[in-house]
Amino acid sequence: MNSFGIKFRFTTFGESHGKAIGCVVDGVPAGLKIDEEFIQSELDRRRPGKSKFATARKESDKVEILSGVFEGKATGTPIAMVIFNKDQKSRDYSNIKDIFRPGHADFTYYYKYGIRDYRGGGRSSARETAARVATGAVAKLFLKEFGIEVEAGVVEVAGIKAKKLDFKYARESEIFALDPSVEEQQKEAILGAKEAHDSVGGAVLVRARGVPVGLGEPIYYKLDAVLAEALMSINAAKAVEIGNGCEASRLLGSQNNDEITAEGFVSNNAGGILGGISNGEEVIAKVYFKPTPSIFQKQRSIDIDGNEVEVELKGRHDPFVAARGSVVAEAMMALVLADMLLLNATSKLENLQKIYNA
Ligand SMILES: Cc1cc2nc3c(=O)[nH]c(=O)nc-3n(C[C@H](O)[C@H](O)[C@H](O)COP(=O)(O)O)c2cc1C
């Protein structure tokens, strides 16, 4: 499948070493102000080549809007955006043309399709996530109209966990760390692994504030289920928790229930979702990323003929993907909420009457 969403739909296109990547966003309500500078600033947050904690590939990730926007506003027609690739260096991949990188998608793409763009993994490269961030930026502009804000940060690097959460700080931090008191340790873990030609994994916390009660469809297309799918679709994401997540399974009902008073919910173990529907609290999810598969150590693999080989990779790779992945997680949560908001608009007869009997 190459598209996502029911009302706020999008698809992305392009390969890591092809000419360009981009997206088509459909269902954006006409009249929404499209702030191009904001879209670019979101891309700049995710862009590679900015620090020693990320891949050295230098991409400017300049976005061009091709359609769907007139005089700064959405026209209600598909919004197409393109980002031209500038720094491919595809020759770095000639030695893995017929070899599968352990941990990457080379093996499965080849056996599924019988053809594979080996240059940087082609479509399977997380270069594609730049296009998701451009799309997510449009979703964020839409959500802003309703006072909804999405933010994320790194909570865990190589098992080193944040003890407190400071989302404002995360925006300034080189690795989007949520806790300045453990950031140095976290950075050392990334650089230590990088020096050893290895990589580390980590986790990201993503939350939405200002979400009204009622987003999410009951039974099918539940907010938590769709959110999990959206977040799991990010490259290298290996688990998603909603609210208390796995910890809830270890608690008693009396510990896990969020009691309700006339002032509202006393706690938010549910992560803002009950029965697949938002309850008005912050929507909270955690995404766990595996360590980057492309590492520069000798590893065993096979070639396309099934012969055993030793593989030593070249190329430019993130020693840790969750940092830039946190910007992608924000985009995915924003896209799900935008879709749910549009779906919810027609869930009550009185809403439709307000529109048509006005
Ligand atoms: C922001 C981001 C950057 C990534 N950078 C790299 C990278 O530099 N090298 C690499 O091998 N994998 C990288 N990955 C992970 C791979 O794209 C991913 O592991 C691969 O597509 C296989 O998919 P899977 O891990 O979901 O099974 C990155 C992922 C994200 C989200």
Ligand SMILES: C=C(O[C@@H]1CC(C(=O)O)=C[C@@H](OP(=O)(O)O)[C@H]1O)C(=O)O
């Ligand atoms: C280029 C980006 O990240 C890339 C994600 C990635 C991967 O395998 O996921 C591998 C590396 O690039 P390539 O596809 O050239 O091997 C990263 O540099 C980007 O995020 O813009």
